[in-house]
Amino acid sequence: MKNLCDAIEQYIKEMLRTAGEDFIEIRRNSLAEQLGCVPSQINYVLETRFSLERGYLVESRRGGGGYVRIVRRRVGTGRDAVETVFSEVRDAISRAKAEGYIHMLEEEGLVSAREAMLLRRAVGDGVSWVARVDRDSARARILRSMLLGLLGEPQPYNGREA
């Protein structure tokens, strides 16, 4: 693996795969030691690769007997999952979060690789022309509209521009 955090991501995902449950518990420090990295690197990976949007939940406790629990978030299957994302995308969303959701939908098999690409394009480069300050809300509107489409809502259009 060419970089640490990808390796850590894979390692954790493998643990999740082999675990009987849909969560695992680790000790941050010993995992870091096993993987030969500083403990805070684990936090970085959890933030960037196991975010809520990507379909994970991280709980932890400090002190003696502390732990980090990584839970596969139940986001529903099929329609439910898309609905969940739709309701969680409010009036504004950062690029990273949007891409997190798209990543999750793709991983869950709810959109194909090509569909995921179209979503990513629309909320990525597709809004790069919008002034920085308005970009997050532009993204949210486009993403929500596309999600509605995935849910099968008809799109109003009377042939003229509304």
Added chain:
Amino acid sequence: MKNLCDAIEQYIKEMLRTAGEDFIEIRRNSLAEQLGCVPSQINYVLETRFSLERGYLVESRRGGGGYVRIVRRRVGTGRDAVETVFSEVRDAISRAKAEGYIHMLEEEGLVSAREAMLLRRAVGDGVSWVARVDRDSARARILRSMLLGLLGEPQPYNGREA
């Protein structure tokens, strides 16, 4: 070789030829060092010699473990149609025209029904919040960005993992 960028072009093409895959991954800085040029020269070559029109696609990532991936696109099989639409969608496009193009792509089997829906959503409802005067150009930017993405993906229906 009379100039640097031709040499770099040949070098990269040779790498593509000998690679088993239809893409290669390089590290910009080390390639530059191997070839005895400044790193930004690589970008220049990629822009001028490995452009979309010439049948290539370039993706990259920065930071630790960063890379530049150069993909040779398969030609034919209707790709020309996507390219045509891409080049015809200039800096602004009406909703009706956009829908027309999307419909055509769908009829030609270049995008699936769902993909067409996503395109329609993005350039329809997705830009309804934009001030009317700017809507056509917003539409064009989003559509072009999405089409660009389509050019880099395998065809629908026979799709493999990206």
Added chain:
DNA sequence: GCTTTTGACTAACTTTGACTTTCAATACAA
């Protein structure tokens, strides 16, 4: 005049480590 070459500056990600906070267990005092 066009293309090519260069390099200073910028942006995006990653890695590290010093410092902080929280918690459980234990020790101690009343």
Added chain:
DNA sequence: TTGTATTGAAAGTCAAAGTTAGTCAAAAGC
């Protein structure tokens, strides 16, 4: 016993440093 202070073992935070790649415009070659 009961409440409280101490302590050590976790995990969290944050900013600096490191590692890539991108941009842009000036300079250099046709």
